[in-house]
Amino acid sequence: MTSDGQPGPAEHVPAWLRELAIAAKTMEISPQVLPPATGGRASAVLVLFAEGPDGPDLLFIQRSDELRLHAGQPAFPGGAIDAGDEGPVAAALREAVEEVGLDPAGVDVVGTLPEMFIERTGFRVVPVLGWWRRPSAVAPVDAAEVAAVERVSVAELADPDVRLMVRVPDGRTTPAFRVRGMLIWGFTAMLVDRLLVLAGWEKPWDIAKVTDL
Secondary structure: OOOOOOOOHHHHOOHHHHHHHHHHHOOOOOHHHOOOOOOOEEEEEEEEEEEEOOEEEEEEEEEOOOOOOOOOOEEOOEEEOOOOOOOHHHHHHHHHHHHHOOOHHHEEEEEEOOOEEEOOOOEEEEEEEEEEOOOOOOOOOOOOOEEEEEEEEHHHHHOHHHEEEEEOOOOOEEEEEEEOOEEEOHHHHHHHHHHHHHHOOOOOOOOOOEEEO
16 A cells, blocks of 8 residues: 555556566576677567456557568567666666557556567567556557557467467577467567466467478
């Protein structure tokens, strides 16, 4: 409770998400995204859960085909940590405001996950776990940067029929999801995969189903 008797931010957060945040803090990092000792650009993404019509869901953006990096790729809102940001939490929220018009006043930050590394772009990424206590209208702010915004339910993501492995050009494979006309792959899909496992939402699926990117 706050000093005026109102619920504090943590009291709005579902117990399952608080437990997931604790488990995710010490989750095992795949060698594919393990950060190097030095180098890379600091960045953050917002992994935003909300209660939707079909249960918990996650907020995704689909990046514009015009971008130099991550063109057309589904992702979590986020980007580089700027000099004026007070760390990854501030950066993740700022980027979500700039990309989809998120109202940060309706978001409770639950915690941060271990830093990960995207080798192709050189970003060191801190995922910021949030609860969308008061969902607001969201849409692409700049079509040259974000093409679409989607809330995808955990039930959809956990459906074995949407799950597959993607083989990238260097021969490595990563988890992937085909949902809402999107192919979620790479770093974003690896993070979703880990969260499904940690929360106990994963269902048996065919990891032998592999497609080339």
